[in-house]
Amino acid sequence: MDKSALQKELVKMLGKDKVLCDELDLMYYSYDSSFLTKLEPANPWAVVMPHSTEEVQQIMKLAFDNNIDIIPRGAGTGETGGCVALKGGIVLDLSTWDEIEEIDAKNMQVILRPGVIHAHLNKELAKYNLFFPPDPGSSQMCTVGGMVANNASGLRAVKYGCTEQYILGLEVVLANGDVITTGGMKARCIKNVSGLNLTKLMVGSEGILGVITKIRLRCWPRPKARGIAMAVFDNLDDAPATVLDVYQAGVLPSGIEILDSSAIQAVNLFKPEINLPEAEAILLFEVDGNPPSVEYEGQVIKEVAGKRARNVEWSTETKRMAELWEGRSITATAAARVRKDGSRIFAGEDISVPLAKVADTLRAIRALGDKYGIKVVNYGHIGDGNVHTAPVINPENPEEVERVMQLVHDIHLLAIEMEGSTTGEHGVGAVRRQYAEMEHGQAWNYMKEIKKAFDPKGLMNPGKLI
Amino acid sequence: MEFRKLPPVQEQIMKCVRCGKCRSVCPVFDEIRNETAAPRGHVFMVQMLRDGQVNPRQEVYDRLGNCLLCETCSVNCPSGINVHELNAAARSYIYEQNPSIGKELIFDTMWTKPGLLRTSTKIMSGLQKLGLQSFARNTGLTRMLPGDLPRAEKIMSSIPSQPARNRLRKINRARGEKKYTVGYFLGCGTDILNPNVALATVDVLTRNGCDVLIPQDMKCCGLPHIANGKMDTARLLAIHNIKIFNSYKLDYIISDCASCTSALSRKNMEFLLGGLKIEDEAFEFSDKVMDLTRFLVEVIDIKLPVVNKDDENIRVTYHDPCHLANAQGIKEQPRELLKRIPGVDFVEMADANRCCGGSGTYSLTHYDLSMKILDRKMDNVMVTGADKIATCCPSCSMQLRHGISRHNYKGEVIHPVELVSQSYPKTLPAK
Numbered sequence: 001m002d003k004s005a006l007q008k009e010l011v012k013m014l015g016k017d018k019v020l021c022d023e024l025d026l027m028y029y030s031y032d033s034s035f036l037t038k039l040e041p042a043n044p045w046a047v048v049m050p051h052s053t054e055e056v057q058q059i060m061k062l063a064f065d066n067n068i069d070i071i072p073r074g075a076g077t078g079e080t081g082g083c084v085a086l087k088g089g090i091v092l093d094l095s096t097w098d099e100i101e102e103i104d105a106k107n108m109q110v111i112l113r114p115g116v117i118h119a120h121l122n123k124e125l126a127k128y129n130l131f132f133p134p135d136p137g138s139s140q141m142c143t144v145g146g147m148v149a150n151n152a153s154g155l156r157a158v159k160y161g162c163t164e165q166y167i168l169g170l171e172v173v174l175a176n177g178d179v180i181t182t183g184g185m186k187a188r189c190i191k192n193v194s195g196l197n198l199t200k201l202m203v204g205s206e207g208i209l210g211v212i213t214k215i216r217l218r219c220w221p222r223p224k225a226r227g228i229a230m231a232v233f234d235n236l237d238d239a240p241a242t243v244l245d246v247y248q249a250g251v252l253p254s255g256i257e258i259l260d261s262s263a264i265q266a267v268n269l270f271k272p273e274i275n276l277p278e279a280e281a282i283l284l285f286e287v288d289g290n291p292p293s294v295e296y297e298g299q300v301i302k303e304v305a306g307k308r309a310r311n312v313e314w315s316t317e318t319k320r321m322a323e324l325w326e327g328r329s330i331t332a333t334a335a336a337r338v339r340k341d342g343s344r345i346f347a348g349e350d351i352s353v354p355l356a357k358v359a360d361t362l363r364a365i366r367a368l369g370d371k372y373g374i375k376v377v378n379y380g381h382i383g384d385g386n387v388h389t390a391p392v393i394n395p396e397n398p399e400e401v402e403r404v405m406q407l408v409h410d411i412h413l414l415a416i417e418m419e420g421s422t423t424g425e426h427g428v429g430a431v432r433r434q435y436a437e438m439e440h441g442q443a444w445n446y447m448k449e450i451k452k453a454f455d456p457k458g459l460m461n462p463g464k465l466i
Numbered sequence: 467m468e469f470r471k472l473p474p475v476q477e478q479i480m481k482c483v484r485c486g487k488c489r490s491v492c493p494v495f496d497e498i499r500n501e502t503a504a505p506r507g508h509v510f511m512v513q514m515l516r517d518g519q520v521n522p523r524q525e526v527y528d529r530l531g532n533c534l535l536c537e538t539c540s541v542n543c544p545s546g547i548n549v550h551e552l553n554a555a556a557r558s559y560i561y562e563q564n565p566s567i568g569k570e571l572i573f574d575t576m577w578t579k580p581g582l583l584r585t586s587t588k589i590m591s592g593l594q595k596l597g598l599q600s601f602a603r604n605t606g607l608t609r610m611l612p613g614d615l616p617r618a619e620k621i622m623s624s625i626p627s628q629p630a631r632n633r634l635r636k637i638n639r640a641r642g643e644k645k646y647t648v649g650y651f652l653g654c655g656t657d658i659l660n661p662n663v664a665l666a667t668v669d670v671l672t673r674n675g676c677d678v679l680i681p682q683d684m685k686c687c688g689l690p691h692i693a694n695g696k697m698d699t700a701r702l703l704a705i706h707n708i709k710i711f712n713s714y715k716l717d718y719i720i721s722d723c724a725s726c727t728s729a730l731s732r733k734n735m736e737f738l739l740g741g742l743k744i745e746d747e748a749f750e751f752s753d754k755v756m757d758l759t760r761f762l763v764e765v766i767d768i769k770l771p772v773v774n775k776d777d778e779n780i781r782v783t784y785h786d787p788c789h790l791a792n793a794q795g796i797k798e799q800p801r802e803l804l805k806r807i808p809g810v811d812f813v814e815m816a817d818a819n820r821c822c823g824g825s826g827t828y829s830l831t832h833y834d835l836s837m838k839i840l841d842r843k844m845d846n847v848m849v850t851g852a853d854k855i856a857t858c859c860p861s862c863s864m865q866l867r868h869g870i871s872r873h874n875y876k877g878e879v880i881h882p883v884e885l886v887s888q889s890y891p892k893t894l895p896a897k
């Protein structure tokens with residue numbers, strides 16, 4: 001089936017409001033947040049916006065019968081080219097399918113369609129005193145479907161972990177159009193060890209095994225109190241050391257975030273009112289729970305961090321906390337501000353290393369930045385060793401692009417050398433497959449076999465993960 | 467100036483990391499929901515234009531035109547991209563290659579000549595009574611006008627028969643001790659659609675120690691032209707106004723219109739005239755430009771007479787015009803001004819700084835979408851139960867009035883300065 005026949009068939013199937021075929025419209029789907037697609041945008045053959053499991057099924061059957069690739073897409077905030085049709089095919093834009101079907105407050109769970117925006121979900125859950133704890137920096141824009149597919153986490157993973165811990169069950173449409181439900185999709189229990197754990201297999205599968213069309217999520221009670229301690233350091237090494245000190249003192253904060261000197265500069269340039277102190281690094285410790293324990297843990301952090309930090313600011317004031325937390329979440333993009341003719345790129349941005357090696361890693365990244373003459377802004381989820389590195393370059397200068405690609409490669413190798421991983425939360429997509437064998441050895445072959453079992457024709461999101 | 471050489475095109479496109487933050491704040495995206503309406507999509511499309519990957523054709527204009535130029539994305543972009551400037555620059559670039567008679571007629575002929583604009587609106591006012599739509603259809607005018615413009619009669623609230631300029635003198639002396647000489651930039655929207663606002667502005671300024679000068683030969687601020695792909699015309703208008711106002715010795719140049727002050731601001735002058743010979747003169751001019759509410763609160767520190775205790779308080783809410791809140795960061799001053807008016811109970815509406823969907827000519831060219839955005843705004847307005855909806859922009863006022871009639875709401879749209887003026891004993895500046 002050629003492209004125009006496919007487009008006609010899709011319009012016939014779904015109606016013209018749910019299908020984009022115009023070449024100009026398709027161009028808008030040629031990118032996500034990755035540097036890869038900034039350099040090499042790639043258009044799909046058609047974009048469809050299904051609103052029911054049956055519609056997804058029909059599309060999958062059509063694609064299966066005609067050997068056409070399927071690329072699921074949420075909000076396109078992924079950083080790996082994961083939702084882009086690198087070699088044509090149909091992009092399923094699931095972001096408009098955003099019903100919260102049921103909030104089962106008594107059983108502390110919610111059933112939703114994949115396009116619900118993370119922040120919207122938590123706004124609705126707040127009405128029931130519940131929340132879905134994983135908290136990505138992209139909360140305002142990313143979809144829960146995308147979070148499930150990428151097993152996203154974020155600023156609160158230290159205490160609350162990743163998306164996978166909250167998925168009770170999924171509905172998934174497979175490449176041949178079969179619809180399966182995994183885990184407790186049809187049950188309402190919280191514990192369930194019946195059968196092979198296909199739910200966990202689907203979480204983090206980056207759209208290569210099937211299309212997630214329905215999600216049953218476990219929610220947690222919203223903590224009553226919150227506080228943020230900001231510790232300011234004159235020496236970068238003291239920041240990771242303090243993280244270990246705080247754990248040793250018996251405190252498990254909900255989040256521990258680091259911003260290095262250039263990340264601090266970036267935040268202040270975008271939002272001067274946040275007014276972060278100039279320093280080699282700052283750490284933000286968030287604690288939550290009941291009011292006395294928050295106050296107690298805050299004081300312990302203040303005392304422990306105070307041993308190495310120049311200064312520790314403890315705040316339970318809503319406005320200041322919101323500012324500090326916002327400051328951290330905007331760093332990812334605000335990093336571009338540190339260079340007038342530069343932009344941050346999402347490449348080599350997500351390494352994860354053992355806690356005891358964070359200091360060595362940060363030092364090594366600095367050295368690599370110097371080696372290649374590239375400014376690297378560091379920030380991220382230091383509490384679980386997940387460091388975000390933001391090289392800032394002029395992406396329109398080919399020579400700089402070439403240099404930065406070498407830097408990015410070295411950063412990935414560094415992660416593996418440090419007994420870590422090339423990706424802590426953003427995933428593999430099209431940009432980190434080359435490291436898979438190094439990271440997984442023999443298991444890599446079994447992953448390929450699993451993929452074949454679900455998708456014998458290799459139509460689901462080809463060129464990603466596997 | 468050539469499109470590719472414009473500073474935002476040269477410096478900002480490459481800064482977009484496609485993070486999508488702008489998707490979460492754009493009112494148009496919120497309605498359309500697919501990437502073709504995302505601000506980052508606009509940045510991407512402008513890049514494609516710059517790189518010659520797409521041709522400057524009408525279809526590209528139509529997609530870029532699906533944007534209110536409300537600047538919400540720009541103020542929220544952590545990377546520092548002025549998405550709206552890129553979009554406006556691209557519209558002009560495309561327009562140059564695809565001129566249209568309708569637009570020439572409206573933006574080059576009518577909207578650059580204040581007298582003609584006033585006359586045309588007078589005619590419109592007459593036509594309104596007859597039914598503009600049927601007139602336009604019968605004369606074949608619909609085919610010449612861009613977008614949904616023929617449906618304008620739905621939104622254009624009844625046009626007052628006397629524009630403000632016919633009722634105001636060129637020089638209006640300060641009452642009491644004189645403190646400042648201000649130039650009053652009387653924008654087209656205020657002049658023609660809201661003349662009472664202009665009368666109130668002059669009243670309040672003169673009561674507060676200002677000599678108010680209204681240059682008779684000033685022209686449109688150029689914002690409608692920027693939005694409609696006529697940047698060259700906007701440049702000519704800006705240069706004209708700079709020359710006129712710089713020929714007087716003024717302490718401030720005040721406008722009650724958010725769109726005018728944003729168009730005359732340093733930021734916009736940099737966009738329009740940056741790098742040109744006139745740049746310094748433009749900055750001298752724009753550094754004097756100030757929004758009226760900010761002037762009354764920060765410079766004058768206005769105090770108002772105590773109200774007659776028998777009168778009932780009125781409930782007032784405030785809608786932030788994008789061109790004031792986003793473009794100029796002015797949010798507190800209009801609220802503060804309203805709170806200083808005796809007898810006003812100020813009530814904040816939810817999402818007060820969310821665009822009303824008017825955005826100058828957007829509501830005329832994209833009627834249906836604009837109404838969806840307006841309906842969300844009206845939901846928030848109506849919950850407040852306000853008697854008056856205050857705002858500082860004629861385009862927002864027109865849109866909100868239309869919202870009131872769509873929803874049969876009891877409230878009335880006013881400019882804060884009208885309430886200030888009404889709080890004084892009632893005398894208006896005589897001609």
Ligand SMILES: Cc1cc2nc3c(=O)[nH]c(=O)nc-3n(C[C@H](O)[C@H](O)[C@H](O)COP(=O)(O)OP(=O)(O)OC[C@H]3O[C@@H](n4cnc5c(N)ncnc54)[C@H](O)[C@@H]3O)c2cc1C
Pocket residue numbers: 032033071072073074075076077078079081082083094114135136137138141142143144145146147148149150151152153154155206207208210211212213332333425426429461464484485486
């Ligand atoms: C500024 C910024 C900050 C970020 N911060 C964090 C962070 O703190 N933590 C974190 O983990 N990530 C973070 N991310 C990365 C990204 O936001 C997350 O990975 C997010 O979960 C992606 O969601 P999305 O809806 O944008 O998915 P997309 O980018 O559209 O898709 C991501 C992948 O999921 C697949 N997919 C999407 N929906 C489905 C579905 N319904 N069924 C099957 N497959 C699907 C796609 O094929 C693709 O492979 C950040 C990104 C940005 C730009």
Ligand code: SF4
Pocket residue numbers: 333481482483484485486487488489505506509542543544545546547549
């Ligand atoms: S917020 Fe700014 S950097 Fe991010 S996608 Fe939008 S325009 Fe680009």
Ligand code: SF4
Pocket residue numbers: 491492493494495504505508532533534535536537538539540549550
């Ligand atoms: S200017 Fe307003 S309408 Fe236009 S893209 Fe930005 S946020 Fe959307």
